[in-house]
Amino acid sequence: xxxxxxxxxxxxxxVIFWVIAVSTIIASLAVFHLKDLFRAALFLVVTFLGIAxxxxxxxxxxxxxxxxxxxxxxxxxxxxxxxxxxxxxxQGNPSNSFKxxxxxxxxxxxxxxxxxxxxxxxxxxxxxxIVTSEEQIGLSDEILLMNxxxxxxxxxxxxxxxxxxRLLLRDFVLAFELxxxxxxxxxxxxxxxxxxx
Numbered sequence: 262x263x264x265x266x267x268x269x270x271x272x273x274x275x276v277i278f279w280v281i282a283v284s285t286i287i288a289s290l291a292v293f294h295l296k297d298l299f300r301a302a303l304f305l306v307v308t309f310l311g312i313a314x315x316x317x318x319x320x321x322x323x324x325x326x327x328x329x330x331x332x333x334x335x336x337x338x339x340x341x342x343x344x345x346x347x348x349x350x351x352q353g354n355p356s357n358s359f360k361x362x363x364x365x366x367x368x369x370x371x372x373x374x375x376x377x378x379x380x381x382x383x384x385x386x387x388x389x390x391i392v393t394s395e396e397q398i399g400l401s402d403e404i405l406l407m408n409x410x411x412x413x414x415x416x417x418x419x420x421x422x423x424x425x426x427r428l429l430l431r432d433f434v435l436a437f438e439l440x441x442x443x444x445x446x447x448x449x450x451x452x453x454x455x456x457x458x
Contacts, residue, residue: 274318277314277318278315278318281311281314281315281318282311282315284307284311285307285308285311285312285314285315288304288305288307288308288311289304289308291304292304292305292308298344299341299344299345302337302340302341302344303341305337305340306333306337309328309329309332309333309336309337310329310333312328312332313325313326313328313329313332313333316328320421321421322421322422323421323422323425
């Protein structure tokens with residue numbers, strides 16, 4: 262499997278990418294500019310769905326499902342309930358003096374991120390040469406290791422969900438279980454705080 266030469270390089274995928282990307286950017290700008298908190302929360306849901314769509318196009322199906330379940334399903338619903346319980350939903354937040362510093366910090370972050378992205382020497386899958394078993398004689402260990410690494414990466418990219426589940430349930434099972442215990446402790450703590458005395 263050679264990434265970039267299959268369906269992900271077709272015209273329809275490019276069109277779908279641009280539709281999702283533009284709608285995500287427009288929805289995120291609407292979250293920032295709308296005064297009505299309820300409509301801003303609904304546009305936040307659209308933004309989260311757009312990000313999930315971009316994850317699907319990147320062949321990261323697990324992250325797309327996590328994005329939909331956690332952010333669209335849980336956090337967005339929580340935000341909408343919180344907005345509906347507040348007063349003066351249409352009025353929104355009053356303007357404050359943090360607008361110009363926020364714009365300056367955002368622009369600095371964008372410039373630093375762009376500089377780092379353009380000046381980083383990325384290890385691309387296409388830079389590694391595939392070597393057959395007959396050609397392995399006389400090659401350095403570094404090239405053989407790169408060939409083995411490319412095979413492992415192609416295996417992971419071809420089937421991400423079983424690879425992630427194998428990592429979660431075999432290699433990182435202790436951290437996975439500790440996270441679930443931490444979430445359970447947070448739920449119990451929240452119930453203790455809100456129960457009637």
